[in-house]
Amino acid sequence: MTGLRRHTLVWLSQPPEAESMDDRARAAAWHVSDRPFIVTRRRDDGRDIGLGFCTTDPAHPELRPRRVAARTDPARILRHARPPGLAEIARCPAATAKAESFSRLVSAATPAGLDIRVYGSWMWQALTGERHVHEASDLDVVIDVVDLKAAGRAAAFLAAAEQDLAFRIDGELSFPGAGEVQWRELLQAKDEVLLKSVDTLKLVPRSQIGR
Known part of the structure; x- marks a missing residue:
């Protein structure tokens, strides 16, 4: 996948990578729900695309949402879209x-x-x-x-x-x-x-x- 821009929404063929075990679990759950990730910047010397998503805690909705950083191989991007209007x-x-x-x-x-x-x-x-x-x-x-x-x-x-x-x-x-x-x-x-x-x-x- 080429020509990606920051703020592009992407759907993946498999969950992205993340730094911690907790964030990998969050990313997997987000992916299973068919929710999009948002493109940030390239990672690892340009091999991977940086992604972001923002999760809430259902048990504590009063807490500030958690921003999670992830990354993926561009070949795993199934489709993409601009942010909502x-x-x-x-x-x-x-x-x-x-x-x-x-x-x-x-x-x-x-x-x-x-x-x-x-x-x-x-x-x-x-x-x-x-x-x-x-x-x-x-x-x-x-x-x-x-x-x-x-x-x-x-x-x-x-x-x-x-x-x-x-x-x-x-x-x-x-x-x-x-x-x-x-x-x-x-x-x-x-x-x-x-x-x-x-x-x-x-x-x-x-x-x-x-x-």
Whole structure:
């Protein structure tokens, strides 16, 4: 499997590897439930793909969900998908308490031509139905952009939209084939920005991203 991006959801042919016995058991149970893992970065000098997932304790739902790191051979990936869209997240039961904010953001994104995808706690909440979101949870978003100009428009949109919402917007702008940049960082007047991808983590000149 090539061309994977960070935040991609993947389903595997067998459970991934993890560092501890407990985390291997968690990963196996997650896999058996046919739940997706999320792509992070390459591991072991590029041979494996890093994965993540977030579990809750059914016996103690009040505890903070546990983030688990895992890895797999890319050949074990059966299928993949982008994170769920904003409208899907807005329909999950946990979003009811902030329905007005979600409705406002969905309505504004459509005419702006933005396909807002959501990862993080809100994604896991929507995908599992378990308690991942709390009152202060950010909304982690990723938006595909074709170039620096489009990225600037998307970042400006998020900055303006956030002012009227009941939650903070975190997340990244994704340049397919290159990597992701934190949207707040893109608004800062810096000559270099931190570019993250499956393969690299590096500072690059602002003028070079999205080219």
